[in-house]
Each structure stands twice: as C-alpha cells, then as structure tokens.
Amino acid sequence: MKNCLFAILLMLFLSCENTKNNLNIIEGDAIGTTYTVRYMDSGSNNYEVKIDSLIAAINKSASTYIPTSDLSKINKGDTTVLADANLQEVFIKSEIIYRETDGAFDPTVGILVNAWGFGPEKPIENLDSLKVQELLKYVGFDKVQLENGKIKKLYPEIYLDFNAIAKGYLVDMLSRMFEINGIANYMVEIGGEIRARGKNEKGTPWKIAIENPNTDGSRSFATIIELKDESIATSGNYRKFKLKEDGTKYVHTINPKTGFAKESNLLSASVISKSDCADVDAYATAFMEMGFEKSTAFLKNHRELKAFLIFVDEKGEMQTYKSDNFDK
Numbered sequence: 081m082k083n084c085l086f087a088i089l090l091m092l093f094l095s096c097e098n099t100k101n102n103l104n105i106i107e108g109d110a111i112g113t114t115y116t117v118r119y120m121d122s123g124s125n126n127y128e129v130k131i132d133s134l135i136a137a138i139n140k141s142a143s144t145y146i147p148t149s150d151l152s153k154i155n156k157g158d159t160t161v162l163a164d165a166n167l168q169e170v171f172i173k174s175e176i177i178y179r180e181t182d183g184a185f186d187p188t189v190g191i192l193v194n195a196w197g198f199g200p201e202k203p204i205e206n207l208d209s210l211k212v213q214e215l216l217k218y219v220g221f222d223k224v225q226l227e228n229g230k231i232k233k234l235y236p237e238i239y240l241d242f243n244a245i246a247k248g249y250l251v252d253m254l255s256r257m258f259e260i261n262g263i264a265n266y267m268v269e270i271g272g273e274i275r276a277r278g279k280n281e282k283g284t285p286w287k288i289a290i291e292n293p294n295t296d297g298s299r300s301f302a303t304i305i306e307l308k309d310e311s312i313a314t315s316g317n318y319r320k321f322k323l324k325e326d327g328t329k330y331v332h333t334i335n336p337k338t339g340f341a342k343e344s345n346l347l348s349a350s351v352i353s354k355s356d357c358a359d360v361d362a363y364a365t366a367f368m369e370m371g372f373e374k375s376t377a378f379l380k381n382h383r384e385l386k387a388f389l390i391f392v393d394e395k396g397e398m399q400t401y402k403s404d405n406f407d408k
Contacts, residue, residue, distance in 0.1 A: 248361025
C-alpha cells in the first residue's frame with residue numbers, strides 16, 4: 081500500500097466562493113483513507129449516495145482487508161468466484177503496466193507485503209533471505225491469468241494485492257460518474273490520488289501542491305502544478321516504514337524481484353497523465369521500485385507521462401527532477 085496524501089489540494093477562498101460559483105464539496109472516508117470531491121453544479125443533485133455506492137462496490141470487489149470481498153475469496157483459494165467488471169478492469173490494467181515496467185509493478189507481491197508486516201495478514205517473524213527466496217516462487221503476474229471471468233493462479237499460495245492501483249481506480253469510477261451526469265468541472269481526490277477536469281471555482285485550472293519528503297512530521301511543498309484535464313498520483317516511502325531493533329529500515333513498497341523492502345534512491349514519484357488515475361497510480365508505484373535512473377529512462381520512452389521526482393544523489397543530497405515535457 082502506498083503512503084496517503086502526498087499531494088495536498090490547495091484550498092483558496094472556499095467559503096466565499098462556494099455559493100457564487102456553484103461549488104459543491106463532499107468529503108468522507110474510503111478504502112482506508114479519506115476523499116474529497118469538488119464539482120461545479122447549479123442543480124440540486126446529491127451525489128453522496130452514488131459515491132457511497134461506488135466505494136462499497138470497489139470494497140466488495142478488490143479489498144484485501146475485507147474477508148468477504150471477491151479478491152479475498154480468490155486469495156483464499158475459492159475458484160468459483162467470477163470477477164466483476166471492476167476487478168477485471170483492474171486486473172487488465174495491472175497486466176499491461178506489469179509488462180511495460182518489466183515487472184516493477186506487480187500485484188502478486190502481496191504475499192511479501194504480508195510477510196514484511198505491511199498487509200492484512202500476519203507477518204513472518206525473523207524473515208530472512210532464504211524464506212524470501214521461497215516466497216518469490218509465488219510472485220510474478222505472469223503466473224496469474226484472467227480466463228472466462230475467473231482469475232486463475234499457477235499456485236494456490238499466490239496472493240493478489242491491488243492496493244497500489246485501487247485508489248486511482250476508485251478516483252476514475254467517481255470521475256466517470258460525474259461525466260455520465262454531465263458535470264464538466266470537477267476534481268476527485270482519494271488519499272492524494274487525483275483526477276481533475278475542466279476548471280475550478282475561479283475559472284482556472286485545478287492547482288495541486290506536491291509535498292516534500294519530510295520525515296519529521298512537518299509539511300512543506302516542493303512545487304505547485306496545474307492539472308489540465310489530467311490525473312496525478314504520488315508514491316513515496318518516507319512516512320510508511322518499519323524500523324527493526326538493529327536499526328534496519330524496511331519500507332512498505334516491496335521490490336517484486338528481490339522480495340526485499342529496501343528503499344531505492346527515489347524518495348517520491350509524482351506521475352501525471354491525461355489517462356486514467358489508476359494508470360498513474362501504478363506507474364508511481366513502479367518508479368519507487370525502479371529507482372531514479374531507470375524511472376527517467378522509462379519516461380523518455382513514454383512521452384504520454386509527465387513526472388516530478390524527488391531523489392537522493394550520489395552525495396546523499398536531496399534533488400528534484402522534472403521530465404522535459406512537465407510544463408507542456
């Protein structure tokens with residue numbers, strides 16, 4: 081699971097602008113984090129019920145924390161479960177990005193997420209390299225397939241964890257709901273993953289602040305960007321980690337190739353695109369695995385993506401990087 085709320089929405093003059101510009105704001109809790117929805121609508125439509133319904137649908141489909149969800153049943157070995165449209169779309173998107181990133185994004189890493197103590201299942205005490213190597217047998221998205229509506233696993237021990245794409249996918253579902261209902265100007269944010277369309281209450285593009293990777297609990301911003309009919313997702317390891325008694329640091333983003341929970345030289349990755357928020361959510365996770373050098377090389381071959389990266393250079397100093405298409 082990714083650290084929540086790295087991108088903080090800028091709230092400017094909301095109290096005096098809400099009525100004047102027909103700005104509506106809905107806030108609440110969803111899939112283990114918080115959400116904020118803002119949209120311009122002069123009608124009397126109440127979207128809270130629809131939002132709650134979509135949240136419930138995604139939980140029922142893809143949650144690893146709800147024992148009765150379809151995904152939990154599949155992880156427990158139930159071969160009779162038919163994946164609904166939501167789970168199938170998440171699976172297909174994951175398969176594409178798994179291949180594009182050469183396995184850096186891999187939802188089958190769930191068995192290791194649990195083993196290291198970052199998932200819903202009981203962690204493995206004194207996890208060592210030999211046990212990690214054993215568990216790697218059950219990692220690899222090429223070991224699962226979607227066939228006739230069912231997710232089939234090469235080994236029953238394979239544990240699927242779509243949390244690194246689920247927030248972005250839920251953002252997309254809420255956004256599609258607004259578009260179906262003719263809402264042209266909106267912003268949907270769930271745990272820092274955001275999709276924005278049209279303009280804000282001031283008639284300008286939605287503005288988003290990207291946070292510095294502060295480890296002392298303080299908050300400061302690295303940069304402010306405008307979203308022009310785009311999605312953004314940010315991933316980082318500077319808040320969600322564990323320290324062992326010997327001082328060893330384990331981060332929540334597990335490397336699916338090595339099986340270890342060690343941080344790369346990339347502290348934070350914010351990925352922006354006109355595509356779905358689920359896509360940039362997955363890419364941001366993949367970049368944390370790939371590290372700075374591989375991420376920048378990937379971006380040069382994927383011009384549809386823009387990125388703002390915060391990394392540690394060879395001198396141990398924090399630096400920032402913008403892809404050369406960032407302001408376009």
